[in-house]
Amino acid sequence: NAGVTQTPKFRVLKTGQSMTLLCAQDMNHEYMYWYRQDPGMGLRLIHYSVGEGTTAKGEVPDGYNVSRLKKQNFLLGLESAAPSQTSVYFCASSYRGRPSNQPQHFGDGTRLSIL
Amino acid sequence: AQSVTQLGSHVSVSEGALVLLRCNYSSSVPPYLFWYVQYPNQGLQLLLKYTTGATLVKGINGFEAEFKKSETSFHLTKPSAHMSDAAEYFCAVSVDTGGFKTIFGAGTRLFVKA
Secondary structure (H helix, E strand, O other), rough: OOOOOEOOEEEEEOOOEEEEEEEEEEEOEEEEEEEEEOOOEEEEEEEEEOOOEEEOOOOOOOOOOEOOOOOOOOEEEEEEOHHHEEEEEEEEEEEEHEEEEEOEEEEEEEEEEEE | OEEEEEEOOOOEOOOOEEEEEEEEEEOOOOOEEEEEEEOOOEEEEEEEEEEEOOOOOOOHHOOOOEEEHOOOEEEEEEEEOOOOOOHHHHHHEEEOOOOOEEEEEEOEEEEEEO
């Protein structure tokens, strides 16, 4: 049981390039999330999804887009990368039900550097 | 709106000593509270959670936390630190307001000295 898998694990981009981060979960979770982690700032929610075909903005959505075409996958896209998007990106998922008391299951992260 | 404050970005203890990581929250409605641990180059893992009921919550690896409503606190403790406890710890809060937000604290890095 792999849990939450993120690819790639590392990536270096040049300013203006685009890329897609992939998150896959095998726990049949309804809810999925994308966070960024920056030193001293904890985790900040970028976008989230409550089910296949639905997405919503989180706390810091600007410069990112997401898609949830399949229940098990949640993609995060950077259309035109900027140095301010250098960060560690985490995907998470959780069970359906009362969402607020469900713990989230995290992937190991994608370390992204924008030069 | 909810918020979480973790007191101390770094905490250092000796092996065998008490671990105390502090977390205070702000919420206008009853909160759900979580502690997560992050080891180097890994994602966050759930240590324990408080939803309702008993205010003393026991988690994995010998950790526990006590929900104190009057103090709006949810401090994490472990009686005796092990070297393997060295990691970053995050407190988090969420509520049932129809929104979908879990707020994470900035994290506390725990160092364990031999």
